[in-house]
Amino acid sequence: MSEFNIKRTRPDLIARVWRTVCKEPVLSILVVALIALQIAHPRPWKSLPGLVDWQTVLTLAGLLILTKAIELSGFLMWAAHRLVHHIHGERTLALLLVALAAGLSTVLTNDVALFAVVPLTLSLHKLAPLPIKRLVIVIALSVNAGSILTPLGNPQNLFLWQTSGVGFPGFVWALLPLCAALMALLGVVTFAMFRAAPLDLSSDVEEHRVDRVLCGVSVLAFAGFVAAADAHHAGPALAVLAVLFLLWRREVVFKIDWLLLLIFVMMFIVLRHAAALPSIHDGIAHLGIGTPVRAxxxxxxxxxxxxxxxxxxxxxxxxxxxxxxxxxxxxxxxxVAIGSLANLIAVRLSGEKGMWVPFHMVSIPFWIVAALIGWALV
Structure with a gap:
């Protein structure tokens, strides 16, 4: 390649990257926030990767590969096909998906639950017209509410469980009242948000085939990868997955949402950079959070x-x-969506434009009521 072509390619690449950033509101905000933090409180650029929880990012990459493989196998479409013939209304379907997502989140973490339930919901949407935005919103709320119950439900629970020294049953018993109350609240919200209208299955005329080999390998690999990630071996497990699918079904790797991984990396850098600021630490210290209510x-x-x-x-x-x-x-x-990374995953997996406004119209009032419930229980 000539020197002229190299010089021309670099601005083109920068322009394409900039256009991609501008199309992603969350990524744009994170880039601006990082620049502002580096101007106000600079730290060596080489130290920024150290702020990233690479175990989480590597785990996310593996889950993206595996859920994409299951999706491409056709299993989700087949499962959706079977499911809708036993569900007779939108409200019943919404309540079922909320219960399924919450149940999975108690043992597979809220993020993994989303990787299973949101693609399934999108598959259902292909079979019958559904209020997909509202469904994704209540599913996001459900994994956050359901994951409260166990130490395995989300990263913050795992961290607090390990630092508290309390046993697994004791942790579950302590968090059970809050989880039960918020799930009851979510049940009421879901019931109110969806109609008892019958599902229209007129478009369900295709035969849904399943690539059983791809599906079977993906399910087994899913279980093995989750076990490896739980044992803090996500890196080697991801390497094995990537090599397997690149040699066998490379489209699985090529079609995952790489931009979501970049957004997660940026979130870790920006949030931990901000959390480490002396002003934040000093402000918290002056608040005096020694009492349960203040904490x-x-x-x-x-x-x-x-x-x-x-x-x-x-x-x-x-x-x-x-x-x-x-x-x-x-x-x-x-x-707000940034309150839990699961919110970002849910909105991102939905692929729907204009999700942020309706999401916050539901999530912010839910947070206010949930905060009052938690205050009464704490």
Whole structure:
């Protein structure tokens, strides 16, 4: 390639990257926030990758590959085909998906539950016209509510469980009242948001075939990858997955949402950069969160600014009341989308434009009511 072509290619590449960033509101905000942080409180650029929880990013990459493989196998379409013939209305379907997502989130984490339920919902949408935006919103709320119950439900629970020293049954028993109350609230919200209208199955005329080999390998690999990630071996497991599918079904790897991985990396860098600022630490110290109510309120509010996982890590340095912190950061997963990374995943997986406004019209009022419930229980 000539020197002229090289010089011309570089601006073109930069322009394409910039156009991609501008099309993604979340990514644009993160880029601007990082620049502002580096101007106000600069730190070596080489140190920024150290802020990323690479175990989480590698786990996310593996889950994206596996869920894409299951999707391409046709299993989700087949499952959707079977499911809609046993469901007779939108409201029943919405309640079923909410219960399924919440149940999966208690044992497979809220993120993994989304990777299973949102693609299934999109497959159902191909069979029958559904209010897909509302469904994705209540599914996002359900994984945040359901994951409250166990230490395996979400990263902040796992962190607080490990630092608290309490046993698994004790943790579940302590979080059960909040989880039950929020699931009941979500049931009422879901019932009100959806009609009892019958599902229109007139477009369901195709035979839905399943690539059983691809599906079977993907399901087995899914179980193995989750076990490996739980044992903190996501990196080697991801390498095996990537090599397997690149040699066998390369379209699986090529079709995953790579931009979502970039957004996650940027979120870790920006949020942890902000959480480490002396002003934030000093401000929290001056609040005095020694009482359960103050610790709870700090978790519920701070999560709205830096997400609930960083909030749990920051606040644990100032309060040893793990139960109050768990209540606070759990409630903090509602409200603004950044409160929980699961919200970002749900909206991203939906592929729907204009999701942010309707999402916040539901999630913010839900956060207010959830905060009052948590305050009464804490």
């Amino acid at each position: 709870y309120a700090a978790g519920a509010v701070l999560s709205q600014a830096i997400s609930n996982v960083p909030a749990a890590i920051v606040l644990a340095e100032f309060s040893k009341d793990w139960r109050a912190l768990a209540f606070g950061v759990s409630v903090g997963g509602f409200g």
